[in-house]
Ligand SMILES: NC(=O)C1=CN([C@@H]2O[C@H](COP(=O)(O)OP(=O)(O)OC[C@H]3O[C@@H](n4cnc5c(N)ncnc54)[C@H](OP(=O)(O)O)[C@@H]3O)[C@@H](O)[C@H]2O)C=CC1
């Protein structure tokens with residue numbers, strides 16, 4: 051990529067897309083092509099085709115997708131498979147039709163089997179059954195990998211697929227029903243702490259910024275208490291606050307700061323090509339995708355305790371085992387990524403501090 055290249059970042063307002071834009075701008079790339087969903091619905095084949103034919107981007111980052119936490123994936127199963135297949139089919143195919151020089155497809159480490167050997171190497175793909183809660187989403191992502199691979203092999207395109215671990219950072223989703231665990235716990239513990247301090251200004255500010263269901267800061271205290279309780283944030287008559295954690299707290303997860311993720315994406319787009327993603331002597335070229343992560347995991351209970359400590363929350367956690375645990379362990383093998391020359395910079399404790407500053411800073 052050179053600094054004048056026309057670069058389309060699909061999903062530029064999302065967690066990863068916004069971090070990619072920031073990273074590219076900081077490196078002097080200025081010819082960025084950005085479209086909101088209302089300007090360009092990527093599930094609409096003819097609109098995407100017209101857009102590519104008119105704009106002719108040189109490079110494409112595909113960071114647009116239907117994304118959500120474990121319960122959202124499990125609930126909106128049809129939406130997750132349909133929208134993701136449509137978005138990626140349209141963008142990948144049009145990248146080929148319009149001679150895009152290099153395209154990056156973002157998948158997820160949920161593509162690996164539920165009981166995958168650990169850490170998960172790229173060649174464990176399609177060796178066993180997927181985890182149920184995110185099977186439709188994972189199947190769409192696997193189709194994306196295979197589509198990139200197949201276009202590269204048949205048409206000589208230069209499409210790179212990256213499989214990020216769980217991500218978090220600025221522009222994350224804090225909607226407690228749809229978000230991933232880290233932003234959810236940051237918000238729940240923040241609200242729990244405000245409740246134990248009887249700090250209704252902080253609660254109102256939070257609910258005004260992002261209502262819980264339809265409840266905002268201007269509703270009555272009783273309505274707000276019921277809404278918080280529904281999300282597992284409650285106060286006992288003795289004044290002890292409890293915050294609910296979904297599942298047993300035993301699943302292990304690996305977390306990568308979104309700006310590290312963006313840095314890895316830009317690094318690979320600048321410096322690596324499809325041909326760097328497999329060994330030349332391989333007769334059957336497959337598993338050309340690249341894991342992006344830290345290789346370090348932590349249990350959900352330990353994560354919650356780190357957040358509790360950082361926020362100086364005095365209350366207790368309760369575990370709701372009616373909610374799914376999902377995969378018990380999914381640690382990425384980052385050998386391939388390391389061999390391509392990239393490593394993460396932000397570990398979870400520092401990331402929690404950054405994330406909380408971002409979260410409370412939004413209201414300033
Ligand atoms: N977050 C995570 O922990 C992980 C994410 N990933 C993958 O990384 C990528 C980026 O995820 P993330 O940044 O978290 O997601 P976000 O939900 O934060 O952002 C997704 C973006 O996609 C856009 N988008 C969704 N549907 C459409 C559509 N039909 N037309 C146009 N734009 C659309 C959204 O636009 P709008 O803002 O207008 O809604 C939004 O900007 C995805 O491929 C995801 O699967 C992989 C592993 C973990």
Ligand SMILES: C[C@H]1O[C@H](OP(=O)(O)OP(=O)(O)OC[C@H]2O[C@@H](n3cnc4c(=O)[nH]c(N)nc43)[C@H](O)[C@@H]2O)[C@@H](O)[C@@H](O)C1=O
Pocket residue numbers: 117118119120121123158159160183184187215216217228229230231232234235294295296297301303350373374375376377
């Ligand atoms: C990135 C990845 O994200 C999804 O998979 P996931 O890793 O299971 O996602 P998660 O962040 O929602 O949960 C991680 C763990 O944490 C537990 N957990 C506790 N308490 C809360 C909680 O309050 N909210 C959430 N969301 N989870 C909680 C939760 O029960 C689970 O055990 C995929 O569907 C797919 O989208 C994908 O690729």
